[in-house]
Amino acid sequence: MDSKDIITLVVALIGGIATIVAAIITTRKKDKDNKKLSEDNQKHEDNTDEIETAREKAKELTDFKEYQTNISINGQDFFGRKKDLHEVKSLFLNSKKRLITITGTGGIGKTRFSKEIGLDLQKNYSGGVWFVDLTETTTISGIAYEIFEVFDRRHSSNQTTDTHAVIELLNHRGKTLLILDNFEQIVELSNQSITYWLDKLPDVDFLVTSRTPLKIAIEQQFQLSPLEIPDKNETDYEKIVENNSVKLFTCISKRVYPNFTLQENDINTLNSIVSYLEGLPLAIVIVASRIKYSNLENIEKELSNILNLSQRNRDTHEKHQTLYDTVLWSFNLLKEVEKEVFLKLKVFKDGFTLNSIKKIVLKNDDRLIDILDSLIENSLIYTDRTEQELRYKILIPIQEFINKKSEVYFQKKILNALEKEYCNFFYNLSIKHRSTLNTRSSIDALSFEMENILHTQDLYIKNFEYEKAAETILIFVEVLTLKGPTSLRIPRLKKSYDTLSDKHTETSGKLKLELIKTHLSRGEWSLAESLIYKLLENNQYLENIFEKAKVFMLLSTIASNYGFLKRSIYFRIKASEIFKMTESSVQLAECYIGLGASNERLKNYEDAMNYFSLAEEIAKSENNQVLSIKIHNRKGLAFWHHGKPSLGLKEINAALRLSNLMGNNLLFAANTTNKGLILSDLNRIDESLEYFEIAETFHRELRTLHWASVNYGGWGRSLILKNNNLQTRKAIDYIKNSExxxxxxxxxxxxxxxxxxxxxxxxxxxxxxxxxxxxxxxxxxxxxxxxxxxxxxxxxxxxxxxxxxxxxxxxxxxxxxxxxxxxxxxxxxxxxxxxxxxxxxxxxxxxxxxxxxxPILSETPIVLKNLNLSSKFFSNLPNLIKKVSKNEMYEYPWFLIEDSLKERNIKSIKLFGYGSLINKASASKTINTKSVNEYTLASGLGFKRLLNYNMPDEVRKRSLYNNPIGELYNGLFNVEYTGSVNDLLNGVMIDVTVDEFENLRKREIGYDLLPIVCIPHDKETDEYVLAYTLSCSDRKWGERNLLNKKLLPHKTYVDLCKEGAKKISKEFYEEFLRTSYLADGKTTLQDYKFPIR
The missing domain is CATH 1.25.40.10 (Tetratricopeptide repeat domain)
Known part of the structure; x- marks a missing residue:
């Protein structure tokens, strides 16, 4: 008999519903050729597996009993809340709870959530899972009517009572789950209905949704929270689109506007929108529905207006159709005194404590606890326990309702009085914790109130109380530094500084001081430096010698960051003398830590450790943990830098423990990076990578750019040590982030x-x-x-x-x-x-x-041959260049060198000019004519002359430069240090007085002053002169980078320089052309021809 495909049809008819299970069993025709027998056998084995799979599926469906339910979700997707679903199902199945009430504010998604639970629990209830909508119900009869409607049955109320009729209906159905939705308006009927049914119907469980709890003995409450939202600082596209609030927004947007697609450049805007909506599903649905008429950018700008508009959600009952309606419905359930307290919450930002509401809203009123409980029961506020105390919070859509309603509910004078009480409370709270900001409890107490304290500053400014606004933010900026977000520091300080900038008061001086410190922490040294000099003009502030010492500390920090360690030590010693005199022990310890750090970097190891020991003594006597952390950190780095990484690790671990204990995120993050760096040097690579990953999160949150750079660099360095090309490629990405x-x-x-x-x-x-x-x-x-x-x-x-x-x-x-x-x-x-x-x-x-x-050395440069230098002097030049390069350089705008010269009573410096300063006519516009006419011809060593200076806008506006051949033809002269004796250039040495610095500063924007070895051309002996020259580093100025390797020469400027060189001598001019290079560093001016216009 020939074999053919056999199809077995399994039909299961259960409960009148036909369920068809088709299992396809395919057998292949046997080939008569014996050569293919083994192949057929293999196919037979494969088919056997298919048969077994089909049988298992058939058995599953044969054993299936009809899941009875009326739940319909009409294609609505369900996002997130897996943990909540699991918890509620576990309460029914494992804890054997029979009544669970899902509570939460209107629009939080209680109805959809209860349906999802019902669908998940169908197989556990043989009598079915039934959803009953009680939105319109106000009586026992109404409840019974809705239940009978669900079962498509009619109840005649003259035959039996309503409650007993429900018992008769459900008594013999078997295990049943009844979902009673929107029970809040009939809570008072719960004893007559649910309590009675629970007693008489042992096989029936109840899942109830309500904005308020039922308050019956057997009830198990479950508070439903909003959907999770992305981290507001998250920028990763994949992470954001996987968030459930974002998924819901995207789903609704596509439903109302099928062409909607989420672009990667829109992701930050969408993140901002869903974060503002705090994961409230109804709010997300309403806002997402606007995508049909607008775009994400405009929606973000109009969020507050959209939430206040009476936009209807036609899928829901009238009381839920707008966010305003949902809150208004709950608001109307409140007593009058509860309404008043609720609306006065308008003044708070990001929640409040029991203590703050007692002092601000309801002065020590005994009714307060009961009022707050009522607001919680009506899902208008919710609680959030911190480590310190219970905190009450309000969702933003509810806050919007309060803001709108309170304006018409209260007279303006009542709201003004409320704001005054609010400001006084948080101002006094800041003052209370000011002296104990070195403890975790104080830092946490203020950080929890961040939004309220920032709002206090805003209100003080609005009411023209500028000094109090400044005092408030001056205290709180320390918390922002330690806990973050550090990005708020500058805008908040500037907000108060702008109101006091024209006033030379002590408070305005303190604001400048904090702004300087903040700019320094962000690496914005030029901004910090300019503010320091403004601060020095504030005589009233500097009459306080304690504050003057703080200015010295900042000058020391700037010098240290630039690498001018001796100058840094000089300023710190001046500050320490004042701190000793004023017995300011904590500040003196800070000084010692800085002195130790600078000496350690100068390789004065013993001096460094002595300073750290002095600081340690103060930290112990003051019991100051912040100082202890900094000392452990600096000692750890000192040990590490001096070849003792194991000892360094011990100190860094101590700093980490204390940072964690205090909750000092700033120091914890820094020391986490330091630990990663040391572990990497100990070849404990995998451990180091873990610490860099942890630290990266903190640096991103705190916006600590310096530490982020160090961390990325260390991360990359550890990956390089893996000695794997794939890891090295990854390392390059991290290191480029650092760069x-x-x-x-x-x-x-x-x-x-x-x-x-x-x-x-x-x-x-x-x-x-x-x-x-x-x-x-x-x-x-x-x-x-x-x-x-x-x-x-x-x-x-x-x-x-x-x-x-x-x-x-x-x-x-x-x-x-x-x-x-x-x-x-x-x-x-x-x-x-x-x-x-x-x-x-x-x-x-x-x-x-x-x-x-x-070969050891190349041929002697021509220009040096002509100077008749001895071979001994010439052979020593490389060491001389190296030695001079370690002298201090001065970053633009050179304020520090001015101070230094004035203090030492030095009137001028030797400036080596190599570009337009060679042209006497040009130089005389900035420097006095006598000095220009008496300049000395010289060769500068260890530098290369390049036309790579990319003029900033201030320079381009000058008449000489406003007519380039093309955009790239804007290159001016600059010199770059190489340290090689074979790199030299000719130029002129000019005496520049301190008084001429201001004009020179305006002319040479962005150029630093670097030390240079110069050989005068008019000497026939072994003689050199130490001068300074103008050299620009590759950094940003406004929107431009000051250096650009692709630039071509600016013709008018180069002609000016050539003219000056020609007037000196033919030999000088030829040497000038030979030692001047285009921005590429390869082509000389001697070989370059300008294009014909």
Whole structure:
């Protein structure tokens, strides 16, 4: 008999409903050819598996009993709340609860949630799951009527009582779940109905939704919360679109406008919208429905208006059709005194405590607890317990109702009096905690009230009480620094500063001081510096010598951040003398910590530890934990930097424990990064990666850019040590993040660190040119700063040397080997893993270099040959350039050098000019004619002259520069430090007096003052002069980067410079052309021809 496909049809008819189960069993025709027998057998085995699967499915459906329900969701999707669903189902199935009441404010999604529970529980109730809508019901008869309607039965009220009729209806159905929706308007009937039925119907369970609890003995309440919302600072597209509030918004948007698509550049706007709506489903539905008429950007701007509009949701009963309606319905249930208290909550932002509402709204009234309980029962407010105390909160849509309703409910004078009480309370709260901000309890107490304290500042400003507004924010800014968000500090300080900027009061001085500190923490040093000089004009503020000492501390911080450590120490010592005199022990300890840190970076290890010990004594006597954290941190870094990472780790762990204990997020985040860095150097790579990941979250929340940069760099450095190309590629991404931040805020030490790490990553991937460029910039920055981490500098030199070897850069290789050799003798080899690895690489590099017989020095530059210098002097020039490079450089706008010169009674400096200052006519516009006419011709060593200065807008407006050939033809002269004796340029040395600095500052925007070794041309002996020259680093000025390698020369400017050089001499002019390069660093002016217009 031939085999054919056999189809077995299983039909199960249960309860009058036909359920068809089709299991397809396919058998294949046997092939008569024996060669294919094994193949057929294999197919038979596969079919056997299919048969078993089909049988199992058939059995499942044969065992199925009809799930009886009237629940219909009409295609409505359900998002999130998996945990809530599990908890409620567990209460029924595991805890054997028979009555559960789902409570929550109107629009929170109680109805949809109860339906989803019902659908999930169908198989557990043989008598069915039945949904009863009681929205219109007000009587027992009405309840019974709605229940009978669900079962498509009629009840004759003259045959039996309503409640007993329900018993007769449900008594023999078996295990049944009855969902009674919208019970809030008939809560008083719950004893007559639900309590009675629970007693008489042991097989019936009840799930009730209500804005208020039923208050019957057997009831189990379940408070439904809003949907979760994304973190407001989250920017990751994938994470945001997976959030359930966002999913609901997107679903509704597509339903009303099928063409709606969520673009990646819209994600932050949508995040802002759903965050504002606090995950309230009805609010999300109403706002999302507007997408048919508007876009996300406009919706975000109109959120408050949209929520107040009477936009109807036709799928719901009238009392739920707008958010305003839902809140109004609950509001009307309140007693008069409850309404008054509820509307006075208008003044609070982000919740309140029992203490604050007692003092502000209802002065020590005994009824307050009962009133708050009533508001909670009516789902108008909810509770949120913090570690310190119970806190009451209001959803934003309900707050909108309060704001609107209170304006017509109260007279204006009542609201004004309320605001006054509110401001007084939070002002006094800030004052109370001001002296104890070094304790966790005070920090937490104020951070929980952040929105209320910020609102207090706003109200004081609105009522022209500027001094009190400033005092309030001056206290609270410390909390923002420690707990975040740090991004609020500047706008909040500026808000008060703008109201007092023209007043030289002590308060305005304190505002300037805090603004300076904040700018410093963000790496905005120029802004900080300019504010310091404004602060110095505030004589009334500086009459207080204690405040003057704080200014010295800030000047010290700026100097330290620039790498001018000796200058930093000078200012801190001046501050410490004042703090000693005024017996300001905490501030004195801060001074000692800073002095220790600067001395440690200058390799004065013993002095550093002595200062840390002095600070430690004060911290113990004052029992000041914040000081203790900072001391542990600085000692840990000192041990680490000096080759003792294990001891450093011990100190950092102590700092972490204390930071965590205090809840000081700022110090906790910094020390978490430091721990990651030390673990990485101990070759505990996986551990270090965990700490960098933890720290990244904190730095993102706190907006601490310096630490974010350090953290990304360390993260990348650890991944490089994995020695895996895939991980190294990932490392490059992290390090580029670090580099980007460091460039934006221009923190040169962070930037040098990032560039060095980038060089190591590229080297590992054998991208030699990229490695060479990155690490050469790192070395340049380290030399420019003068004070650098010698361990890191050594590692960078080794990488640079390896690149030079591969790229056949012989002279640079020799110089690098010489420098690295000197350093390795100083730093030695310790337990620091990267140093050990770099040392091994260095020894190998030296060996290869010797075998290659690289020449020691190139031919002497022509210009130096003509100066008749002795060979001894010439051979010492590399060391001389290196030594001079460690002198202090002064960042634009050079205020610190002015102060320094004035204090030492020095009238002028030698300025080495190499561009337009060569032209006497041009130079005389800025510097006195006598000095210009008496300038000295000289050669500057260790620098390269480049046309890569990208004029900022202030310069482009000048008549000389307003007619370039094209947009790229805007390059002006700049010099970059190389440290090589073979890089030199000719120019002029001019005496510039301190009084001429202001004009020079306006002319040379963005240029720093760097020390330079100059050889005068008019001397025939071994003589050099230490001068300063103008050098611009790669940083932002306004919207432009000040350096651009793609620029071409500005013709009018270059002609001006050439004219000046020609007037000096033919030889000078020719040397000028030979030593002047385009922005690319390769083409000389001698070889370049301007295009014909």
């Amino acid at each position: 980007k931040i460091a460039r934006e805020v221009y923190y040169p030490e962070d930037l040098a660190m990032s560039l060095g790490d980038l060089g190591r990553a590229y080297l590992q991937l054998e991208e030699w040119r990229n490695a060479y460029e990155a690490v050469s910039e790192a070395i340049y920055l380290e030399r420019k700063m003068g004070a650098t981490d010698e361990h890191r500098h050594f590692c960078n030199l080794v990488v640079f040397g390896q690149c030079c070897f591969i790229l056949d850069k012989k002279i640079e290789l020799w110089e690098t080997i010489t420098r690295a050799n000197d350093l390795i003798n100083v730093i030695g080899i310790d337990e620091n893993y990267p140093i050990r690895k770099a040392a091994m690489d260095f020894l190998k590099l030296k060996e290869l270099s010797l075998k290659s017989k690289f």
